[in-house]
Amino acid sequence: MSSRVVLKTKGKSTKGSKPSDDKSTSKLLKEWSTWTMKKAKVITHYGFIPMIIIIGMNSDPKPSISQLLSPI
Template sequence: MAAKASLKVKAKGKGSKGSSSSSSSKYELFKDWTNWSLKKAKVATHYGFIPLIIVLGMKSDPNTHLFQLLSPV
C-alpha cells in the first residue's frame, strides 16, 4: 500500500505572522477533529449497520426470531 501524504496548510505572504497563525491553527484543529470524527463514524456505521437491521427486524409488527430473519426461506 502506498503511504498517505499529509496535507499541511501553511500561511503564505507578508501577513503570515500574528493573528493568521492562530486562525491557521484553529483551522488545523477543526480539520483534524473533523477527520477524526468522520473516521470514527465510518467504523461505527460499518460495524453497526447489519446489527441495526437485525434488531429492527426483530421488533417489527409480526414478531420474528433471529433464525427467521437469517434464514433464506
C-alpha cells in the same frame, strides 16, 4: 568518541510556545473532522447489521432470528 542519543518528539513543542500558536483553528477543525469521520465509519461498519436485526425483531410480525438472517 562518545555517541549521543537525540530523541525527537512528535506533536506540540514544549519550549515556551503556547498551544494556540502551534496550530491554526482551521487545521484543528480539519483534524477533528477527520477523526470524527474515521470513528463514524467504524461505528457504522460494525453497527449496521445489528441495528437491522434489532429493528426486525421489534417489528409487528415478530420473526425469529433464522427468518431474519435467511435470504429467502
